[in-house]
Amino acid sequence: xxxxxxVSGIEKSFGGIRAxxxxxxxVERGMIHGLIGPNGSGKTTLFNVxxxxxxPDAGEVRLDGVVITGIGPGKVFRLGIGRTFQLTRVFIxxxxxxxxxxxxxxxxxxxxxxxxxxxxxxERAKAMELLDFVGIARLAELEAGALSYGQxxxxxxxxxxxxxxxxxxxxxxxxxxxxxxINQLADKIKELNSAGKTILVVEHNMxxxxxxxxxxxxxHQGRALLTDVPAAVRSDPRVLDAYLGGAEDxxxxxEAVRTEGGSK
Amino acid sequence: xxxxSAKAKPISKGKAAVVVxxxxxxxxxxxxxxxxxxxxxxxxALMFMATSEAWNGFAGWSxxxxxxxxxxxxxxxxxxxxxxxxxxxxxxxxxxxxxPVAGVVAMVAAVLVGAVALRTKRHTxxxxxxxxxxxxxxxxxxxxxxxxxxxxxxxTPYNWNAATFNNPxxxxxxxxxxxxxxLYWIIRRSAFGLQLLAIxxxxxxxxxxxxxxxxxxxxxxxxxxxxxxxxxxxxxxxIGQIYPNTVFNPLFDLSWALMTLVGGIGxxxxxxLGGVVLESVQQYLNLYLSNADIYLIVYGVVFLAVMFWxxxxxxxxxxxxxxxxxxxxxxxxxxTNNGGxxxxxxxxxxxxxxxxxxxxxx
Ligand SMILES: Nc1ncnc2c1ncn2[C@@H]1O[C@H](COP(=O)(O)OP(=O)(O)OP(=O)(O)O)[C@@H](O)[C@H]1O
Ligand SMILES: [Mg+2]
Numbered sequence: 001x002x003x004x005x006x007v008s009g010i011e012k013s014f015g016g017i018r019a020x021x022x023x024x025x026x027v028e029r030g031m032i033h034g035l036i037g038p039n040g041s042g043k044t045t046l047f048n049v050x051x052x053x054x055x056p057d058a059g060e061v062r063l064d065g066v067v068i069t070g071i072g073p074g075k076v077f078r079l080g081i082g083r084t085f086q087l088t089r090v091f092i093x094x095x096x097x098x099x100x101x102x103x104x105x106x107x108x109x110x111x112x113x114x115x116x117x118x119x120x121x122x123e124r125a126k127a128m129e130l131l132d133f134v135g136i137a138r139l140a141e142l143e144a145g146a147l148s149y150g151q152x153x154x155x156x157x158x159x160x161x162x163x164x165x166x167x168x169x170x171x172x173x174x175x176x177x178x179x180x181x182i183n184q185l186a187d188k189i190k191e192l193n194s195a196g197k198t199i200l201v202v203e204h205n206m207x208x209x210x211x212x213x214x215x216x217x218x219x220h221q222g223r224a225l226l227t228d229v230p231a232a233v234r235s236d237p238r239v240l241d242a243y244l245g246g247a248e249d250x251x252x253x254x255e256a257v258r259t260e261g262g263s264k
Numbered sequence: 265x266x267x268x269s270a271k272a273k274p275i276s277k278g279k280a281a282v283v284v285x286x287x288x289x290x291x292x293x294x295x296x297x298x299x300x301x302x303x304x305x306x307x308x309a310l311m312f313m314a315t316s317e318a319w320n321g322f323a324g325w326s327x328x329x330x331x332x333x334x335x336x337x338x339x340x341x342x343x344x345x346x347x348x349x350x351x352x353x354x355x356x357x358x359x360x361x362x363x364p365v366a367g368v369v370a371m372v373a374a375v376l377v378g379a380v381a382l383r384t385k386r387h388t389x390x391x392x393x394x395x396x397x398x399x400x401x402x403x404x405x406x407x408x409x410x411x412x413x414x415x416x417x418x419x420t421p422y423n424w425n426a427a428t429f430n431n432p433x434x435x436x437x438x439x440x441x442x443x444x445x446x447l448y449w450i451i452r453r454s455a456f457g458l459q460l461l462a463i464x465x466x467x468x469x470x471x472x473x474x475x476x477x478x479x480x481x482x483x484x485x486x487x488x489x490x491x492x493x494x495x496x497x498x499x500x501x502x503i504g505q506i507y508p509n510t511v512f513n514p515l516f517d518l519s520w521a522l523m524t525l526v527g528g529i530g531x532x533x534x535x536x537l538g539g540v541v542l543e544s545v546q547q548y549l550n551l552y553l554s555n556a557d558i559y560l561i562v563y564g565v566v567f568l569a570v571m572f573w574x575x576x577x578x579x580x581x582x583x584x585x586x587x588x589x590x591x592x593x594x595x596x597x598x599x600t601n602n603g604g605x606x607x608x609x610x611x612x613x614x615x616x617x618x619x620x621x622x623x624x625x626x
Binding site: 051052053072073074076077078082083089090091092093094098101102103105106108110113115116117118159163 | 453454455456458459461462464465466468469470471472473474475476477479530
C-alpha cells in the first residue's frame with residue numbers, strides 16, 4: 001500500500017491553546033483510517049488543516065506527494081478531498097434536495113452552469129437515491145434549517161456522496177444519528193471503501209470505529225500518539241493513559257490559563 | 265432552451281394569471297390614465313421595480329448588502345448624456361437604443377468595482393460600496409466630461425405631442441421591467457442562481473464543495489448592474505438634465521434596500537411589490553405635497569411596521585398564509601413535524617436585514 005495523505009509536523013495554535021503540536025501521520029490509499037482521542041486532542045483542527053479551512057502555523061500536508069497546505073478549501077476539494085463537519089454545515093435556507101444539488105455543481109463547466117437547470121441529467125434521481133439511503137428522502141422539499149441535528153449529519157454525508165470525492169474525511173458521522181441507523185452507516189462506509197474511496201473518520205463511538213477501520217491513529221494533546229491496527233490500539237496501555245490522563249491534563253491546562261490571564 | 269423545458273416545478277395557474285393580469289394592466293395603464301402627472305409617477309414606479317429587482321438579484325440572493333448600486337445608475341445616466349451630446353444625436357425615440365449601451369458601460373464599471381469590493385467580507389463590503397459610491401459622485405463633480413456641478417443637458421424631444429409625451433418613456437420603462445424580471449426568473453431557476461443562494465447561506469462551505477464562489481459573486485454583481493445602468497439612461501432622457509447628486513444619489517440604494525426588504529428579500533415578487541408601492545407613494549408626495557423629503561418618514565414608518573409584523577417581508581408571509589389556506593402546504597407541515605422541531609427557529613428570521621448582514625461572520 002502507498003501513502004496517500006501525509007501529514008508532517010503540523011502546528012496550530014489559537015491564542016494560547018496549542019490545538020496541534022507537531023502532528024504527523026500517514027493515511028494509506030484505500031484505507032478506512034480511524035482518528036480517535038479525547039475531547040480537545042485536535043482531531044477537528046487537523047481536519048480543518050487537511051481541507052484548507054485553516055492554515056497551519058507550521059508543517060505540511062501532502063496528497064499523493066504534492067503539498068496542499070494553504071491552498072484553500074475550494075482547491076483541496078477539487079483535488080478530491082471532501083469532508084463533513086462535526087457541527088454540521090448545511091445550507092439552511094435551501095431545500096434538502098437543493099443542498100444535494102449544490103454538491104454536484106463542481107462536475108459541470110462553470111459557464112454552462114449559468115444556463116443549466118440544477119438537477120438535470122439524472123442528478124435529481126441520484127440525489128433522491130442518496131437521500132433515501134440515509135433515510136431522509138421524505139424531507140427532500142423541506143428547508144434544511146428545519147432538520148434536526150442528526151438529520152443534518154445524514155444530509156451532510158449524503159451531499160458529500162453526491163459530490164463523490166476520492167478521499168472522505170468524516171467528523172463524527174454517527175454523532176446524533178439514530179442508533180438503529182448506525183450499523184447501516186458503517187456498512188455504507190465499508191461499501192464506499194470497497195469502491196475505492198480512502199476514508200479518514202473521527203468518531204467517539206468505539207464499537208463503530210473498531211468495526212470498520214483498518215488502521216487507527218490515537219491523538220493526544222495535538223499529536224498523533226500511535227497508529228496501529230484496531231486490536232493493537234485496543235490493548236495499548238498508552239491509549240488508556242491518554243483518555244484517563246485527561247483529568248490530570250485539565251488541571252495543568254487550567255493552570256496555564258490562569259497564568260496567562262494574570263500576565264495580561 | 266433547456267432551462268425552460270427542464271423545470272421540475274410547473275408554474276401554478278394562479279401565478280400565471282397574476283402575471284398575465286399585471287402585463288395587461290401595465291400595457292393599458294397610460295391609455296386609461298392620461299394625466300401626465302400620473303404617468304410620470306408610473307414611470308418612476310416601473311423604473312424602481314426594475315432596479316429593486318436587480319438590486320435584490322445581487323444583494324438579496326448573495327447576502328452581500330450593496331449600498332453602491334447607484335454608481336451604476338449614475339454611470340448609465342452619464343453614458344447616455346455624453347454619447348447623445350458628443351455625437352449630436354437627434355432628440356427622438358432612437359435615443360432609447362442607448363439604454364443597453366449605458367447598461368454595458370455600467371457593467372464595465374461593475375467589473376472594476378466588484379473586483380475590489382467583493383474581495384472583502386460581507387460587513388466590509390457594505391462599507392466599501394458606500395466608499396466607492398462617494399468616489400464616483402466626487403468624480404461626477406470633478407471630471408470635465410461630466411461638466412462637474414453644472415451637470416449635463418440631455419436632448420429633449422420637444423416635437424413630441426405634449427399630451428402623450430410620457431408614453432414612450434413609460435413603455436421603455438415597462439420593457440426594462442419585463443426584461444429584468446424575465447432575467448431574474450431565469451437566473452432563479454438556473455444552477456447559477458442556486459449557487460448564489462448557497463453562497464448566501466454559507467460561502468466557505470459552498471467553496472469547499474467546489475462552487476466557484478468568486479466567479480459566481482462577481483457575475484451576479486455585474487449582471488445586476490445592467491438593468492440599473494439602463495434605468496439611469498432612461499432617467500437622464502426623461503428628466504433632460506442630470507447632476508452628480510441626482511444620478512449618483514445616495515438615497516437610491518436605501519430605497520432599493522427598503523423596497524426589497526418590505527416586499528420580501530430573496531423573492532422575485534417582493535422587490536416588485538415594495539417598488540411599486542413605495543415609489544408611487546414617494547412620487548405622489550413629491551408631486552402633491554411638493555415636499556421632497558417627507559417620503560423618508562413614510563419609508564421609515566412602513567419599513568418598521570412591516571419588519572415588526574412580517575420580518576421576512578410581505579410576499580413570503582402572505583404567500584405562506586395563502587398556501588396554508590389552500591392546503592397546498594400540508595406536505596410541508598407534515599414534513600416539519602417529522603423532521604424534529606428542535607432547530608426550526610433557526611430558519612425563521614431568514615429574510616430579515618439581520619439575517620443578511622450577519623451571515624458573513626463565519
Ligand atoms: N477556532 C478555534 N478557536 C480557538 N480555539 C480552538 C478553535 N478550534 C479549536 N480550538 C481548541 O483547540 C483544541 C483542539 O480542538 P479540536 O476541536 O480540534 O478537538 P477535537 O479533538 O476535535 O475534540 P472533540 O472530540 O471534542 O471534537 C481545543 O482545546 C479547542 O478548544
Ligand atoms: Mg472535534
